[in-house]
Amino acid sequence: MTSPVRLALLGCGTVGSEVVRLLHTQAADLAARIGAPLEIAGIAVRRVGRDRGDLPVDPALFTTDPLGLIKRDDVDVVVEVVGGIEPARSWLVEALRAGKSVVTANKALLAEDGAALHDAAAEGGADLYYEASVAGAIPLLRPLRESLHGDRINRVTGIVNGTTNFILSAMDATGAGFAEALDEATELGYAEADPTADVEGFDAAAKAAILASLAFHTRVTAADVHREGITEVTVADMASAKAMGCTIKLLCIAARGTDAAGGETVSVRVHPAMIPLTHPLASVGDAFNAVFVEAEAAGQLMFYGRGAGGAPTASAVLGDVVAVARNRLAGAYAASESAYADLSVRPMGEALTRYHISLDVVDRPGVLQAVAGVFARHDVSIATVRQGPAGGGPAGRGEDADLVIVTHVAPDAALAATVGELRGLDIVRSVASVLRVEGGA
Structure with missing residues (x-):
């Protein structure tokens, strides 16, 4: 055994406390x-005197001066589990430039300004590891970063937010509405008191940016990600999905593509979508996460497990600590990032997708023909049409009717323009819902 590798821990909340416990119980x-x-x-904390129960740590280790702790000569590795952009960015840049390796779970910082951290790591000759930033304990980023480095990844589709997956799974299983399912998620501790980051897709968008950056060797930020949340998903949407043999999930989708000039691009988006029950992600329920990777040589791979929680996230943090500690003892460090491809990010309007559109229309002759004409004008092909009386009641001329249309693949801009024109038709009482459809032909 050589001299100890000494850690500065920034934060001692849910994850930080579990890191301390694992360091103690698994020390040997x-x-x-x-x-x-x-x-x-x-250990840098906000309040030194806070009661932390039976945490196995010397109280003398606590400090309210994180920057002073980072600058100490006896610190080798900095572990950050505080979150947020500032002051975490300044702390970690300071550590990396000083040659101290960093392990972080900070998805928001990595998605907003990962470039600053990677540049600082390269400048200081230090490691930057962040497995815990996406999908908790699931070994995901390391395979993308290392195991699949000899392959070409074409598409990454994932369920990366446990709160929204719990809500949508509950809506699908019980017929509950969004508000009711959110209340249950809050009571069980899956949702925060303010669930905005989860239900509006911000959390998933940050993770999508990190996944796309690794998969496509391109710097992608959260601002590049098209984002939609799940607050508008209704009981009727769930019923319609079931009728199609589908379920609804909040997906992050990152895919290669080409622009109008034939140049290679990437598309990164987060939104609710219908997926067939035959798709591997359809069976991912409760608060679990899963990521489906499609590569040219390796084919289809899926990574599945618990994506959040103190212990799972701490497990990923400790895995990174072991890696950077071993590198330090060997006098080496991993390449900070691989961003050589520098692909442009395609706007959402150019992304290829399918739509499921539910219309409340006037029940009279010629309506279907008029609606089909709108799709034709925007060069959008219709795959299926289902028509019936509004609300499932008895049919009758002069009453409203439901019209459910599923399209073939088309650019998102053409599909959005189609929906926009439909909203303006006098024969369309309302566009009840619009959902994208993924994972099918």
């Missing part, structure tokens, strides 16, 4: 795997 195994023991040099 971790030392054997690394070739040196791990020691906590200090």
